[in-house]
Amino acid sequence: MWEDIKDWASDFFVTGDPLIYGADVGIVLASLSILFVLTYFKKWKWLWSEWITTVDHKKIGIMYIIAALLMLFRGGMDALLMRTQLVMPDMEFLKPEHYNEIFTTHGVIMILFMAMPLMFGLFNIAVPLQIGARDVAFPVLNSLSFWLFFMGAMLFNLSFVIGGSPNAGWLAYPPLSETMFNPGVGQDFYIWGIQISGIGSLMTGINFIVTILKMRAPGMKLMKMPMFTWSVFASSLTIMLAFPILTVTLALLFIDRFLGAHFFTLDAGGNPMMYINLIWMWGHPEVYIVILPAFGIFSDIVSTFSKKKVFGYKSMVFALMIISVVSFVTWAHHFFTMGSGASVNAFFAISTMVIAIPTGVKVFNWLFTMYKGKISFKSPMLWTMGFIPCFVVGGLTGVMLSVAPADFQFHNSYFLIAHFHQVLIGGVAFGYFAGLYYWWPKMFGFKLDEKLGKWAFWLWNIGFYVCFMPQYVLGLMGMTRRYSTYSWDTGWFGLNLVSTIGAFIMGAGFLVQVWQIVYSIKKMDKDTTGDPWDARTLEWSIPSPAPMYNFATDPRVSDVDEWWEEKQRIAAGKPTPKPALEPIHMPKNSAMPIFKATFWFLAGFGFVFDWMWLALPAMAGVGITMLVYSFNYDTEYYIPVDEIRKTEAAAGRAV
């Protein structure tokens, strides 16, 4: 009996590696201390009613951001482990199988569980405030999206200590990801972790399209929306059209593994290239999904910190929308080597080059916005200035990769690795950091320390170039991706050493950011104005942090930079009169999302281990929570005028 249990446990838990035992101990200790703190300080009820069941977009945004930063830590640790393994030839720090798992989880976590939630966090924080709305269109669905992302991320990360991590690369190409070559549970964790959070992402896309189209303040025409809101609209549209393809692709892979079907197998007529086409039909738009909001953040920041209207507003909007459309017809550039023939490759090469045009338009617009502006170099602006040259170089190497015949040389080499890290770190990560620094006072009501912020920026920026510039050269020297080790006679030692040093400099940058947050919480430099950057859009017209109903009265909009214009009107003694206070209609908290997401988590876990006794009841639980929610008609309430008046007075505003 005891032997049986031991056998089962050694199969169920990942064993054999001291790193993993360390992680086991860490996870148990962290969980116990969280439970202890919550119980000791009697915070369970607070956690439940203020956070877990909340439908307030600002709190959901904060939860997204916290989760994303934790995932950034894990993904970053994966990166440092890989760079340590590659620091010199013939290293024996990680075993090849372990290395495979780490590059797989690094990619998945950074794109799907770091970039996406950080992006959704910023959507949630900023969009309703920028358009003068009280919440998103579907607040309960918004909470459900968050919990689905959270449970998906947890399920995926569980594979580190239970069952074994996926190891077939971040996009899990078959036939390697099929049962024939990958019989363990790692790929099933991959499928269900991404599937569950992907459903959440899809719903967020729909939610923000409706929010932006239907909930803008009176007077805010489409062409009067702030640039960030436009970029969220473009990104959400792309999410809505791309994510269903991911859902189907992962489902088909699972049906292959679970029911022995033959979509992507090598035998019985299956077609692995079908998977690779499908996954990139989602995957390519996906990288534009994450970069477009960064473009929006930069546009708002550039105009705020240059004290000018954004240059070429209309062309900015058209560029965003063109990128989101053309992103759907470039997917085959990820596998020019498939052998689909010259004309197919030519089409995808040209469509890829075409994308560079609207992107270039945006870069010039940012530069012209700064031209003759009164620029102040605060943290958000620093990241923006760091982004522009970095993204231009990353974009140019992208155009080099789009040249189909040349790509036969670059394909899957470190040249490619350097390219996409340059656009994803230099573009997406820098963009979201800029956004975090920019909206931080609005989220929490205090400012982040500028001096530590400069340290973090320079460490990241220098570390980035030190890490990735050598990788372009390594790629041209013939080093291909996913090598777990290399020999002395390759001549790759020096450049790899430099690259690893760069990675650790970026790691130091992250540590400084953590210290910056802790230090700023202690210092508590409160933002009493609600408008610490002297900014231009509506989110800065209300107190920091925003009251739960956002706007005491609906703002009236007549200009793109409405708050800037209003400040001019106030200075001239002619402020727009505010309508009288009225009771505000708000959605009630809901426990449905956490229950439903938990059932999804259990169902996913059951399917991973083929435990139908768990998976089927859990799926039934998903259905039942939906039905119970459908029968609940008591979902809204009013905030009385008195309470609004009190809240506004507490924030120092007369109404």
Place this chain on the structure above:
Amino acid sequence: MSHNANHAVQGHGHDHGGHHDLDALRQMGFWLFLITDCILFGTLFATYIVLHNNTAGGPTASELFEMPGVIAETFILLTSSFTSGLAVLCMNRGNKKGLIGWLIVTVLLGASFVTLEVTEFLKMIDEGAKISTSAFLSGFYTLVGTHGLHVSVGLVWMTALIIQLSKRGITKTTRRKINIISLYWHFLDAVWIFVFTIVYMMGVM
């Protein structure tokens, strides 16, 4: 109760110049969901079309499909779409009994569609045409099965709405819910027309 909910929703639309009327938001959200569902089915159709000749020595479409049953399914589903339309017409006239009656007819027709489909699948599996037999059959079962799953979810949903209607009558909220499920139902009907044409008709021709 129903009166309060109704009042709250209308009051809201009125308070803020109607610029975020909850029912309009939900209606629009559902249309967008249908677009995503279109893409979902589009991907499954594309996969089926790519793989449909890869029978790997197993049975082919023309050996396998029995059209009389499929034609019966088609007429049953088309009729159910018609009856769900009649239900909405009754709702618009304020006729609660007619509404619930036609919804029940729709549910019964939908249930017989699903039963026929499951019987067809079981028979094929019995003849040795399993999902693991060939890429063609993997594509077939997944595409047609996903449609069947959608219909089944619709049946549970419609039943839940029938119960809500009988408790609360025709209110602004239940009206929105019925409008949305009838959209869903018509959508599944449209998808079936493509299934019938591309999978079955082109399969036996």
